[in-house]
Amino acid sequence: MSVEFETSVTGDRKSVDLGEIDGGVAVEGDRVSVSGTLVADAVPLAILGESTSVTIGGDGGTVRLHHEGSRNSLTVAPEIEVETVEDTGSRLSVSRDERLSTDTGPSDLVRRTRAQAYGDLGWFGYATVRYQSEASDQEQCRYCGREADEIVHRHEETVLCLFGACLTVKRGGVSDECEYCAVRLGDIELSEEERRRIYD
Numbered sequence: 675m676s677v678e679f680e681t682s683v684t685g686d687r688k689s690v691d692l693g694e695i696d697g698g699v700a701v702e703g704d705r706v707s708v709s710g711t712l713v714a715d716a717v718p719l720a721i722l723g724e725s726t727s728v729t730i731g732g733d734g735g736t737v738r739l740h741h742e743g744s745r746n747s748l749t750v751a752p753e754i755e756v757e758t759v760e761d762t763g764s765r766l767s768v769s770r771d772e773r774l775s776t777d778t779g780p781s782d783l784v785r786r787t788r789a790q791a792y793g794d795l796g797w798f799g800y801a802t803v804r805y806q807s808e809a810s811d812q813e814q815c816r817y818c819g820r821e822a823d824e825i826v827h828r829h830e831e832t833v834l835c836l837f838g839a840c841l842t843v844k845r846g847g848v849s850d851e852c853e854y855c856a857v858r859l860g861d862i863e864l865s866e867e868e869r870r871r872i873y874d
Contacts, residue, residue, distance in 0.1 A: 677718045678738065683708055687871075701726055707867050712737065712754055721746045721766075727867045730754060731774035736775060741766050747866065751775040764806075783826045783851060795835050800843070803831045806851070815852035822852035 680697030683690050683706060692699065692710035698718040701708050705725045712732035720740040721728060729746045730737060736755040739748065747767040750756060751774035784806040792806040809825040830846035864872075 677720070679718065679720060694732065699728075703730060705867060705870070706864065712751075718759070719748075721748065721763075725867065725870070727865055729771075729774065729865075733775060739768075748872045749774065783824055783853065788829070792840060793831075795840060796831065797837055798835055800832060800834055803829075803833055805829050809850065812850075815850045815855065817850040818852065818855040820852065820854050822854055825850055829850075 676698065677701055678698055679700040681692060681695075682700045682702070683692075684702045686704045686706065687702070689707040690709075692708060693746060694713045695710040695717060695756055696714045698720075699708070699710070699816045700720040700722065702720075702722040703726065704723050706723060707729075709729040710731070712730050714733045714735060716736040718738045718740065719728065719730075721743055722741075723743045723746065725745050726743060727749070729749045731751045732754055733751065734753045737750060738746075738757045738759050739761070740759055741761045741763045743763045743766075745765045746763065747769070749769050749771050752770045752772055754770075755777060756768055781802050786805045788805045789809065791803045795801050795803070806826045806828055809827050812825050813821055815822050815825050830850045831842050832844040832846075835841075836844050
């Protein structure tokens with residue numbers, strides 16, 4: 675294989691977070707778990723081993739894959755292209771996961787619109803409604819103080835519902851949220867490799 679790899683991960687039964695991936699990566703070993711974020715336009719990736727999983731997030735770029743192992747998996751963000759240069763192995767799984775995307779826009783920060791929040795209300799009683807709206811005319815987040823491209827307002831209202839009609843009784847203060855201070859829930863689902871490791 676006449677390809678240069680800036681980073682090499684060797685050994686068995688290990689988990690490695692590469693952080694930002696800006697050069698070629700070679701993974702050689704059995705039951706290895708490697709993750710990182712692609713920041714280059716294109717990088718070569720070699721997977722040489724068995725039962726190894728590689729996870730790559732990012733908002734674009736190309737992974738040029740060289741595979742010589744067995745029962746391995748590659749999971750990438752939807753914006754990343756996978757170009758198979760060489761595959762002499764067997765049972766390679768390639769998939770995409772939207773949770774790996776780093777391209778976060780206002781639609782991602784708006785987890786619940788006003789219409790959705792009010793649409794879930796019942797016919798009678800008081801309820802607390804929480805929703806987000808885009809702040810397209812704002813450049814600085816008033817919550818963390820940073821300049822951001824994507825900012826939303828967080829709203830909280832107390833409403834009284836009578837026969838389906840909703841009356842706003844109290845409006846809470848509006849606070850900001852941007853891509854820097856937004857709460858991100860990590861992936862709590864175990865990977866196939868992690869599930870196997872439990873029984874080893």
